[in-house]
Structures are given as C-alpha cells and as structure tokens.
Amino acid sequence: MSLSVSPSDANRRIEALRHRVGWICQTGRILVAGYALWILWLVISFWSDASLAARRFATLAGMEPAEISLATQLSGFLLSLTTWLLVAATCWTAWRLFTAYLDGRIFTFGSADLLRRTAMLGIAAVVFDIMIRPLMVWLVTGQVPDYAKASYYYFSPNDLALLIFLTSLFAIAHVFKVAAELADENAEIL
Amino acid sequence: MPIIVDIDVMLARRKMKSRELSAHIGITEQQISLLKTGKIKGLRFDTLAKICYVLDCQPGELIRYDKNDADLAALADQVSN
Numbered sequence: 600m601s602l603s604v605s606p607s608d609a610n611r612r613i614e615a616l617r618h619r620v621g622w623i624c625q626t627g628r629i630l631v632a633g634y635a636l637w638i639l640w641l642v643i644s645f646w647s648d649a650s651l652a653a654r655r656f657a658t659l660a661g662m663e664p665a666e667i668s669l670a671t672q673l674s675g676f677l678l679s680l681t682t683w684l685l686v687a688a689t690c691w692t693a694w695r696l697f698t699a700y701l702d703g704r705i706f707t708f709g710s711a712d713l714l715r716r717t718a719m720l721g722i723a724a725v726v727f728d729i730m731i732r733p734l735m736v737w738l739v740t741g742q743v744p745d746y747a748k749a750s751y752y753y754f755s756p757n758d759l760a761l762l763i764f765l766t767s768l769f770a771i772a773h774v775f776k777v778a779a780e781l782a783d784e785n786a787e788i789l
Numbered sequence: 790m791p792i793i794v795d796i797d798v799m800l801a802r803r804k805m806k807s808r809e810l811s812a813h814i815g816i817t818e819q820q821i822s823l824l825k826t827g828k829i830k831g832l833r834f835d836t837l838a839k840i841c842y843v844l845d846c847q848p849g850e851l852i853r854y855d856k857n858d859a860d861l862a863a864l865a866d867q868v869s870n
Contacts, residue, residue, distance in 0.1 A: 788831035789820055 609785065617703045626699040631697075635683075635690040642683050646676035656739035667739055674738055678731050685724035692717045706775070706782040717773035721765040729754055791860045793853050794824055794832070799844045814839040 646652060649672050650664070657664035667675075696713040704710050732753050736742070800810065807821045814836065823829050837848055844851075 784830065787823075787829055788833060789815055789824060789829050789836045 600781065611707060613703055616705060618700070620700055624700045627697045628694050631690040631693045635687045638683055638686050642679045646672055646679060656736050659736050660740040660742045662740055662742065665740075673740060677736060678738075681722060682728045682731065685720060685727055689717055689720040689724055692720055706778050707737070708776065708779045708783075711772055711775040711779050714775055715769060718765050718769035718772055722762065722769070725758060725761050729758055737782060752777060791855050791857050792853060793827065793855050795853065796821070796825055796840070796851055799846050799851060803844050805844070810840070810843060813843045825850075 645655075649667050649669075652672065652675060653667045654664045692713055696710060696717055699705075699707070699710045699713060796810075800807065805819050807825075811818045811821045816836065820829075824832070833851075837851075840851065841848060
C-alpha cells in the first residue's frame with residue numbers, strides 16, 4: 600500500500616492548514632499595512648519639523664543645534680522617503696504573500712518567490728538605511744561623527760537582529776521552493 | 790512510458806463516462822484524462838482500488854506493460870549507474 604497521500608487527502612490538509620493560519624495571515628496583513636503607514640507618518644512628521652531634525656542630528660555629531668535650510672530638509676526627507684519606499688515594497692510583497700496563503704496557495708512556486716522577494720527587499724531596506732545614516736548626519740550638520748561616538752546609531756544590535764531574521768527568511772524561501780517542487784511532483788501521482 | 794492504463798476500454802464496458810468515474814473516486818476529469826494518456830508519474834494503490842471498485846474489475850484488466858527496447862535500454866543505463 601502506498602504511503603503517500605491521495606490528492607483529496609492532500610487538499611483537505613492544505614485546506615485545514617489554510618484555516619489554521621487564516622487569522623495569522625489576516626493579522627499579518629493588517630500589521631504590514633499599519634507598519635508601512637506608521638513609518639511614512641514618522642518620516643513626514645520628523646522632516647516637517649526642521650528644528651527637531653536639527654536637534655536630533657546635532658546630538659549625534661556632538662554639536663550645538665543649528666538651523667537647517669529648506670534644501671537640507673528636503674534632501675533629508677527624500678533620502679528617508681527612499682528608505683520608506685523599500686520598506687513599503689517589502690510590506691506590499693509580504694501582503695501579497697499573506698494573501699496567497701489565505702487563498703490556499705501555500706506550497707506553490709509563486710508563494711516561495713514572494714517569500715524570497717520579501718526577504719530580499721527587507722534586507723535592501725535595512726542595508727540602505729544603515730548606509731545613509733552617516734550621509735544624513737553630514738547633510739544636516741556638515742560633519743561626520745567618528746564611529747566610536749555614533750556606532751550605536753550607525754549599526755545597532757537591532758539592525759543585526761533584523762538582518763539575521765531576514766536572512767533566515769531568505770533561506771526558508773529556498774526550502775519552500777523545494778517544497779513546491781515536491782508538491783508539484785506529488786500532484787502527478789494520482 | 791511502458792505502463793499503459795486501458796481505462797477507456799473498461800469505461801466503455803461499464804457504459805460509464807469519465808465524469809462519473811471522477812466524481813465517484815474523488816479526482817478531477819482532467820486527472821482521468823492524464824491517466825488515459827499516460828501523462829502521470831504514478832498511481833496510488835488506494836486510487837487504483839477505488840477505480841477497480843467502481844468499474845468492478847481487476848487491476849490487471851486496467852494496467853498492462855508494453856515491452857519496449859528503448860525503455861529497456863534506459864532502464865539498463867539507470868541500473869549500471
């Protein structure tokens with residue numbers, strides 16, 4: 600007697616899995632949408648207050664805060680917005696992934712690809728954000744604080760934790776791709 | 790594929806359509822079609838048992854082996870590797 604699962608059993612299991620993760624995926628969708636909007640609000644509110652931006656970066660540079668020009672404000676905003684666009688792309692891809700899971704498209708090539716893209720976009724967003732931090736400080740203050748003073752800002756344990764998480768997600772995406780291949784092969788056995 | 794599934798013959802004998810068979814055994818008509826044309830990689834015993842039950846036949850009446858020199862050569866290659 601074959602030990603493999605019949606198509607109707609496999610479909611029932613996928614359906615049961617879909618019901619089990621349903622609330623997780625719905626919550627996930629709300630959280631990623633909320634996160635993207637929250638970050639956008641933070642970016643806009645931060646850069647719309649020139650004195651706040653000046654004070655924040657001056658502290659990092661160990662200087663007295665000075666007024667910043669509109670051009671500097673706009674440049675800083677555009678740099679932060681670029682980071683936000685990467686964050687938004689990550690959140691949008693994650694939304695699509697949760698939607699795919701809700702539709703029952705769990706062990707498919709499409710879902711594995713969405714997971715991989717979520718991880719890659721997330722890594723890109725984190726790396727870009729880390730890279731532009733010294734640039735932001737220089738833009739606002741005209742100085743680049745030495746690494747010893749601002750290392751907690753340039754690269755923090757939270758950044759490393761995020762990168763570890765996203766890299767793990769990237770690895771899991773490859774595992775899921777193989778799972779999708781196995782599911783495809785299994786579908787060819789009646 | 791050297792394994793041939795003669796399900797059409799049995800369906801004709803039992804005066805049954807593919808759609809009815811697919812409804813009885815819980816697989817789609819498309820899968821029945823793939824079965825008829827030999828485009829599947831395998832057949833589970835429980836699916837075979839259901840087909841035999843519905844068509845009231847033995848597995849030997851549905852499945853036959855078509856000996857083919859090319860397939861034998863491919864099998865010999867696999868065994869030697």
